[in-house]
Amino acid sequence: MSKHRAPARLLAVTSLMTLTGNAIAAEKSSAELAKQLANPVAALISVPFQYNYDENIGPDDKGTRHTLNIQPVIPVDISEDWNMISRTILPVIDQTDIAPGSGNQTGTGDVLQSLFFSPKAPTQNGWILGAGPAFLLPTGSDDLLTADKWGIGPTAVALKQSGPWTYGALVNHIASVAGKDDRDDISSTFVQPFLTYGTPNGVTFGINSESTYDWKGDEGAVPVNFQINKVSKFGKQMVQYGAGLRYWAQSTEAGPEGWAFRLNFVLLYPK
Template sequence: MKNLKLFCTAIVFFLSFNLCAQEAEKPGNSAQELADKLANPVASLISVPIQNNINYGIGPYNGVKYTINIQPVIPFKLTDNLNLITRYILPVVDQRNITGLNTHEFGLSDATVTAFFAPKSNKIIYGIGPAFLVPTATEKFLGTEKFGVGPSLLIMHQGKGLSVGFIANQIWSFAGNADRADFNQFYTQIFLTHSYKSGASIGISSEITQNWQGNTTLITISPNVGAITKLGSQTMQFAVMPLIPIVGHSSIRPDWGLRAVVAFVFPQK
């Protein structure tokens, strides 16, 4: 209940703050351009999204899992026509009744680091590079205790106000605790987003996680709404969405979930 209260407070803050911001700012093309860049995972834009996820009804004990993903995106210009986009995901997890009845785990989970080599393009946008699994978990039940690596790929098309594409990776473990199960997992996110001149956006995405080692599949679908606004001089994006599971084994599939994202944006001049 405490996690739910915190999550609901974040959503209420988002809604009320967004309404105030829309009244204070006039619509402009720059806000829409920024929303389009944020929809592009390999845009030359520094951002630090903080993604809040809460899922209920997991496994045989109706577990609850609250995850904060800290996800900085940092681009590097290699040449006039080639960028290196680095993406980092560091999860902080608070879960109850997942590993057993009346159990509780809290701490860091494993980090994922992705590096996309992205040629500049005005039509089909793409990026390719390695993805790394780093065993940063502070609790054995929150991580794999394995190092992993594999390929990552992004393909998308973007026009003014419309972004559609997918991002995917496949990671295999190659080192780590020999007593733990190997890591062999495929992940993809398919997305479609429409932005407006005000910086508001609506969209829909689907996430697919295939654990080849455990032979489990989890597929969720998420309609979403977002907005660009400012807190003082700091540009920010907010987004909220339900996490609706449509495929998944009963041991990993939640009954339902919610996600709220706040991204701190630092446009490059």
């Protein structure tokens, strides 16, 4: 073997090992971020953009709705043992014919602001917990996009992460406390059980339900969501993207029916 070929081959092997190591590290980072995203009270700054399409809305089933939920998540370190996680949902809505003669409305809906106080360490049994207040803010830009009520209530989450699996539930209850007298009062419960499976390369497969029950109207809705997401790096920016289907197993009298779909895009800012 030539003395000149040996260093060249050593350099090639070293470069290959470095590239392989970097790829493994990137996959590990993606898997860790995907696992954090499956946890609603993880100490991870993220800005999700969630697009939903629903149809068959209204008493004559002719309505359609496009909803872009902008959902920044900001964890705040408040002590050695506790975090506070701020989760905001701002809907931007475009809807048509949700009621006979209603036409089209485009604008913002009402904001839901949740604050979870969460211990940094899981319980002895491995459960991750969080609880706090939730607020409904009447920020809707059109009478058909807002409840015109201020609301408040409790919210809580409990989940467990075991290997590639994450499972648990998030709940809240909102009751109106102020707002326009000519609008219906609010007493609404939200329940979101979820199950997620993560792979070593940052892909997650998830199923959840975002069920609601209106205690004033005595009716509920049970959509079931199936989704696939992937954590990747675009340039220097870590992101998650994905898509899924939703089936309305139960809906309100004027709510969506049948199948719908969802697109997901999340900007990630890991520490």
